[in-house]
Amino acid sequence: VSDRTARRVERAVEALGYEANPIARSLRTRQSHTVGVVVPDLTNPLFPPILRGVEDGLARLGYTTLLANTDSDPERERRAFAALEARRVDGMILASARANQELIQEAIGRDLPIVLVNRSVDHVPCFAVTADDRRGAALAVQHLIDLGHRRIAHVAGPLDLSTGRDRRRAYLEVMHDHALDTPESLVVLADGFMAGDGVVAARRLLDSGTPFTAVFAANDLLALDCIDVLREADLACPGDVSVVGFNDMLFADRFSPPLTTIHYSHHETGRIAAEMLMAHISGEATTPTTVLLPTSLRVRGSTAALET
Amino acid sequence: VSDRTARRVERAVEALGYEANPIARSLRTRQSHTVGVVVPDLTNPLFPPILRGVEDGLARLGYTTLLANTDSDPERERRAFAALEARRVDGMILASARANQELIQEAIGRDLPIVLVNRSVDHVPCFAVTADDRRGAALAVQHLIDLGHRRIAHVAGPLDLSTGRDRRRAYLEVMHDHALDTPESLVVLADGFMAGDGVVAARRLLDSGTPFTAVFAANDLLALDCIDVLREADLACPGDVSVVGFNDMLFADRFSPPLTTIHYSHHETGRIAAEMLMAHISGEATTPTTVLLPTSLRVRGSTAALET
């Protein structure tokens, strides 16, 4: 066919507004050009920027995202996963990984390309991109120590989540390195990472009677809960107790008091995960790699030097 | 086939983990059981709860959401819309409607079921569910008047968005009803509804030199910008200037100062929109209706009585 004709055809195609039916194409090629994204809690301001990063990374290659929000409910996670798989997504980005989630192992066994984001899993080689949780948590605790605090509590996230586990471990290590006590009553566990999940844990901390002058919360939402509970008990932050969070989520700088927290780039997290997934799907990347994003301390109003 | 055999087959089906291929089904039935959701700005904490409402409304009927985030960029809106339509969504929920968006008219002309959320359009009968913007804005302005304020400024949203237009109109009406002045310098326009969009507008307000003791911002994000700019100019909120926002978005109560704002149920907004869309798709609902959600005033720390 001549060049001229080709152009005429193209013009006609455009004029008629013809667009290939991607459904028929998918049926034939077994590729949906769609990736599933599973997020545990969209109302956590950490995730929207990650999602935007993912979209930015995928859109350039003509991929669309199918979003599922699970409210951290394992049953909903299961359903979301099944729904996405049934819709034949070409791959998935999971921000909701749990430590021993057979779901993920099974999927990998079935050769479904998966990239973990924010959280990772143990003992299974996985593509993943997360914050450097150990280093970040160490930074947070070190900051409190530098301010003169010695009795530092930790409100940990669930230990079946890598973020909960790793941040807690780093806390214990740094405390130990400085020969500081970490009695069991000083390390409490929250039921989850969502707003409100830290309330019960923080109350338990207070009720134990163990004295403390600072607390490292495993994420910003838990840190906010801590501050609420402290206020409830007429303890001021940072006047009486310093609090540091993790994530530097959107708005962390606007709360009262502004949150001292650990920062890393959420948008980058999403973007890198998207690119990793694309490389995985195309077969370019074959060995699972984990990218650790650098963390940094953001000192704001919720921490202060210990009055002596 | 006997009952017994049927059961055996069913069991076998389950055992083998067979799942009908929804792509083949879609190709045949021309139904994707997927709806597109277009959101202008996921990082605005107003939208995640709306999205959850939508998901809750849709999930029960086995529908999945295809999410697109547009950053309020008309070009990205166009692309997102095209991508969703190409993927043959059964309908769309749009939170990004502009006043004269041919996109929407065209789509409706093509019989694509659409429900508008949060924002509506003029002159085109549309399924829509929004806050009662007029009443809500009136509540906000009335509150400031009740506190003794007379020189009340307004930071309006873009006037090609129903929310920008309606809230501004209500502001002008209430002010007029109370015989209060609204010189042009007291009503400034923000470029958008996203974080940061209010900064320039608020500066213009301040630079005009027109005295004012209160400002009604067209949404919470703009209100936060106002408070920032005021602080920049050494004006305290609410000490020197009271500020009220709109939406009562997530975290509005935790800012410094806690935001006085107009509340309505975001989750309901999403849920109702989802149900409306389902009814529209199924052909149950045929005449476009608009649902106006009731609004209420939440008095918090960013407003105070005028010192006399």
Next chain:
DNA sequence: ATGAAAGCGCTAACAC
């Protein structure tokens, strides 16, 4: 009631 066959719109494989 049950089974056979056609066809949705595309792409990949094949023959010309």
Next chain:
DNA sequence: GTGTTAGCGCTTTCAT
């Protein structure tokens, strides 16, 4: 290079 054909996995229709 260009045109033809088979078939992806369903649903629907039609014949039995």
